[in-house]
Amino acid sequence: MTLILKQIFAFFRMLNSETGSNQLAWGLALGLVLGFSPFLSLQTFLVLLICIFLRVQMGAAFLSAFFFKFVAFLLDPLTDFLGRKVLESEALRPAFVELYNMPIVPLTRFNNSIVMGSGLLGFVLAIPMFFIFKRLIQQYRVTVVARYKGTKIWKAFAATSFYKWYNKYEELYG
Amino acid sequence: MTTTSGAPTPPVKKPKKKGPIRTEAAVPLLIVIVLTWAYFHFLFDRHLRSGLEYLGYQVIGAQVDIANLETSFWKGSFRLQGLQITNSQKPDRNMVAIGDIRFDVLWDGLLRARFVVDEMAVEQIQIDVPRKSPGRVKPPEPIKPEEKGPSAMEKLKDKALQQTEQTYNQNVLGDLAAILGGGSSADQMAKIEGTLQSKERLKQLEASYAEKSKVWQEKINALPKPKEIDALGAKIKAIKTSNFKSPQELVESLNQLKAVAEEADQKYKQLQETGNTLNSDLNQFNQGLKELDALVKKDIAELETRFKIPKLDAKNLAQSIFRPYIEPYLNRFTEYRGMAEKYMPPNLMKKGKPDEAEIQIQPRPRADGVTYEFGKPRAYPIFWVKKISISSKASPTLGTGDLAGLVTDVTSNQILIGKPTTASLKGDFPSMSISGFEFKGIFDNLKADSKISYDMKVAQYPLVGRPLIQSSDVSIAFEKANASIESKGQLVALREFEFTLGNYIKQVDYQIQAKNEVVDEILKNVFKSLPVLTLDVKGEGRLPGLGLAINSNLGPELQRGFENEVKRKIDEAKLKIQNYINEQVGKEKAKLEAEFNKVKGQVDGEVKKLQAQLDSKKQEAEGKMNSAKKDEENKAKKGVENEAKKAAEELKKKLGF
Numbered sequence: 141m142t143l144i145l146k147q148i149f150a151f152f153r154m155l156n157s158e159t160g161s162n163q164l165a166w167g168l169a170l171g172l173v174l175g176f177s178p179f180l181s182l183q184t185f186l187v188l189l190i191c192i193f194l195r196v197q198m199g200a201a202f203l204s205a206f207f208f209k210f211v212a213f214l215l216d217p218l219t220d221f222l223g224r225k226v227l228e229s230e231a232l233r234p235a236f237v238e239l240y241n242m243p244i245v246p247l248t249r250f251n252n253s254i255v256m257g258s259g260l261l262g263f264v265l266a267i268p269m270f271f272i273f274k275r276l277i278q279q280y281r282v283t284v285v286a287r288y289k290g291t292k293i294w295k296a297f298a299a300t301s302f303y304k305w306y307n308k309y310e311e312l313y314g
Numbered sequence: 315m316t317t318t319s320g321a322p323t324p325p326v327k328k329p330k331k332k333g334p335i336r337t338e339a340a341v342p343l344l345i346v347i348v349l350t351w352a353y354f355h356f357l358f359d360r361h362l363r364s365g366l367e368y369l370g371y372q373v374i375g376a377q378v379d380i381a382n383l384e385t386s387f388w389k390g391s392f393r394l395q396g397l398q399i400t401n402s403q404k405p406d407r408n409m410v411a412i413g414d415i416r417f418d419v420l421w422d423g424l425l426r427a428r429f430v431v432d433e434m435a436v437e438q439i440q441i442d443v444p445r446k447s448p449g450r451v452k453p454p455e456p457i458k459p460e461e462k463g464p465s466a467m468e469k470l471k472d473k474a475l476q477q478t479e480q481t482y483n484q485n486v487l488g489d490l491a492a493i494l495g496g497g498s499s500a501d502q503m504a505k506i507e508g509t510l511q512s513k514e515r516l517k518q519l520e521a522s523y524a525e526k527s528k529v530w531q532e533k534i535n536a537l538p539k540p541k542e543i544d545a546l547g548a549k550i551k552a553i554k555t556s557n558f559k560s561p562q563e564l565v566e567s568l569n570q571l572k573a574v575a576e577e578a579d580q581k582y583k584q585l586q587e588t589g590n591t592l593n594s595d596l597n598q599f600n601q602g603l604k605e606l607d608a609l610v611k612k613d614i615a616e617l618e619t620r621f622k623i624p625k626l627d628a629k630n631l632a633q634s635i636f637r638p639y640i641e642p643y644l645n646r647f648t649e650y651r652g653m654a655e656k657y658m659p660p661n662l663m664k665k666g667k668p669d670e671a672e673i674q675i676q677p678r679p680r681a682d683g684v685t686y687e688f689g690k691p692r693a694y695p696i697f698w699v700k701k702i703s704i705s706s707k708a709s710p711t712l713g714t715g716d717l718a719g720l721v722t723d724v725t726s727n728q729i730l731i732g733k734p735t736t737a738s739l740k741g742d743f744p745s746m747s748i749s750g751f752e753f754k755g756i757f758d759n760l761k762a763d764s765k766i767s768y769d770m771k772v773a774q775y776p777l778v779g780r781p782l783i784q785s786s787d788v789s790i791a792f793e794k795a796n797a798s799i800e801s802k803g804q805l806v807a808l809r810e811f812e813f814t815l816g817n818y819i820k821q822v823d824y825q826i827q828a829k830n831e832v833v834d835e836i837l838k839n840v841f842k843s844l845p846v847l848t849l850d851v852k853g854e855g856r857l858p859g860l861g862l863a864i865n866s867n868l869g870p871e872l873q874r875g876f877e878n879e880v881k882r883k884i885d886e887a888k889l890k891i892q893n894y895i896n897e898q899v900g901k902e903k904a905k906l907e908a909e910f911n912k913v914k915g916q917v918d919g920e921v922k923k924l925q926a927q928l929d930s931k932k933q934e935a936e937g938k939m940n941s942a943k944k945d946e947e948n949k950a951k952k953g954v955e956n957e958a959k960k961a962a963e964e965l966k967k968k969l970g971f
Contacts, residue, residue: 195335
């Protein structure tokens with residue numbers, strides 16, 4: 141839990157800094173995939189491994205996953221419909237039969253209509269959403285953060301010894 | 315670089331740029347892996363054991379104990395030892411205890427997210443053995459406030475039970491004893507006077523008759539009187555019907571006759587209408603009297619049930635005696651069926667339509683979607699235990715039986731493997747004196763409706779202290795007996811059940827006690843005369859309402875035994891009820907019927923008589939009209955002939971003949 145909280149704090153700190161927009165955007169996009177995937181499935185495990193081993197902002201991924209889980213719940217009827225259409229497609233039937241009887245692949249639970257529908261939606265949306273998230277982060281930094289840092293209140297706060305102490309602490313321990 | 319004060323500033327250490335791979339995550343991940351391994355190695359088996367015990371308790375409703383449980387992830391193996399399932403009816407005994415269950419899960423299947431077991435071994439089976447300490451039994455769940463009142467299922471069950479109770483008096487021997495005791499029912503009859511439906515209906519009919527009879531009398535009085543009809547006859551006679559002097563006279567006579575005929579016709583119509591109305595009223599009332607007859611019969615039947623007058627026929631006796639004997643087995647079967655319906659995966663068995671759709675407002679659950687199985691020949695279904703070998707060697711110390719059996723193809727998708735689940739068991743339990751146990755069962759889910767069929771028999775098993783009848787008047791128990799049993803049956807869609815059961819009980823020491831000496835003696839003699847007691851049951855129906863046909867050689871013997879003593883008493887009691895009904899309803903009913911018949915006769919006679927009179931007068935008028943017309947025609951004809959003759963004579967004269 142501490143680790144997750146630490147990552148979430150790091151997300152907000154990075155969001156308000158001037159670096160790491162790619163890490164944040166990837167984190168949010170992968171979080172979307174996590175949100176749209178069932179918890180106990182191979183794809184969740186793989187995405188988690190990517191989040192752990194690649195320099196992706198994990199706090200962003202967790203927050204995004206949490207948010208998109210609710211979105212996925214609301215989209216259940218749509219994803220169910222989409223999944224049924226795909227799984228019942230005659231053209232894809234031989235491929236699914238092969239995949240279903242292959243080792244490892246069934247662990248993705250792709251044969252469930254909701255998993256298939258939401259998985260498709262998640263993976264298709266991940267790349268465009270990466271660019272959208274990146275753009276939004278940049279916009280946020282230019283409009284909200286810059287304006288906020290120009291206020292007198294912020295300047296007064298930045299001049300306090302507490303803030304300097306906090307900055308030093310962050311430099312030393314990250 | 316220098317500061318404004320001129321002192322050199324230390325060079326700012328540029329942070330090392332980090333690559334895309336997060337190498338520092340390796341250590342935490344390793345820790346997570348080690349912790350996971352440690353959990354599965356040291357704690358998982360214990361937690362799984364506790365979880366299974368808890369689950370078993372919740373599902374079966376009685377304590378489930380597991381002595382030892384071992385799993386291995388790498389080998390894919392599972393071993394469960396010392397399984398004990400408490401008997402919820404007798405918590406100091408185990409319903410079943412199994413020494414060892416072990417199987418290996420195929421990795422080949424696990425990698426495909428399927429649970430496939432080649433062979434499962436089940437050993438050291440004990441049935442109904444005592445426990446070291448009594449097991450916990452789950453208390454019945456409290457009724458939630460919103461669920462108070464019987465559910466649709468309970469209502470159905472109650473209805474079935476009620477029907478059964480009404481059909482089969484379960485204390486028939488007690489009732490026979492009561493009849494022999496000769497208790498007076500006169501006082502009780504006096505108390506139920508107001509509850510007789512026939513009496514109520516009779517009162518209604520009497521009131522209705524009193525009201526209607528006035529109307530009927532008025533209508534009879536309003537009918538045309540014979541004098542009026544005779545006057546019509548006189549009128550007809552007075553009208554001239556021949557020797558008309560002029561055509562005007564004829565027309566006048568005809569008009570008079572027509573007027574009389576019309577008057578007669580009107581009266582006829584009035585008579586007919588009144589007759590029809592009266593007849594319809596009388597028919598209605600007659601229907602009421604027929605209903606009264608039916609109610610009298612119903613009241614007699616109800617009184618016979620109320621005063622527990624037994625039906626002394628073999629079939630009824632067998633039904634009444636053996637139904638309570640069979641009931642606990644059927645109840646247990648219904649319990650297991652309910653359990654299967656509750657816990658079996660929906661796509662596996664619940665194919666039958668529910669009795670009543672449950673409509674409840676509830677939040678939308680997270681949708682499950684549809685899980686497709688893209689099977690191909692020789693593919694694994696999601697769950698498949700190919701073979702369960704059951705073997706157990708008899709051991710007097712352990713109380714285990716000699717049992718060998720095979721269960722094949724327990725699976726989540728029989729269509730994929732193309733085979734039904736079959737089970738066959740054979741063995742003896744010498745420590746319990748049970749021998750020749752055989753069971754064959756098939757669970758076929760290949761068609762739209764699942765079908766479970768079984769065929770079982772036990773060549774010999776002991777019956778010790780098993781009660782057959784226990785009532786305040788009579789108690790019969792098998793103190794010691796040897797029995798054998800055979801049963802076949804099938805359950806379709808977990809609803810439609812049919813079965814046959816044959817139970818043969820021999821070498822019986824009965825324990826018979828009856829308050830009434832005669833009954834005691836008859837029962838002792840009857841049971842003594844039966845070397846083998848047979849019980850044949852045939853059941854069929856949609857659960858929970860199961861129709862049972864029970865036959866036993868005990869029935870005819872008891873009938874014969876009791877016939878002489880009890881038949882007279884039963885007939886007496888029946889006659890008493892018949893007399894009581896006659897007294898309460900019969901006299902009044904007869905009086906009412908007599909009055910009604912009198913009125914009916916009066917109406918019929920009067921209407922017929924008047925109708926005949928009117929008919930004759932009408933015919934008379936019509937006859938006269940016809941004769942007048944004919945007379946005038948003849949006259950005209952004669953005139954024409956005379957004229958023709960005259961003309962011919964004149965012509966002859968002119969021609970000189």
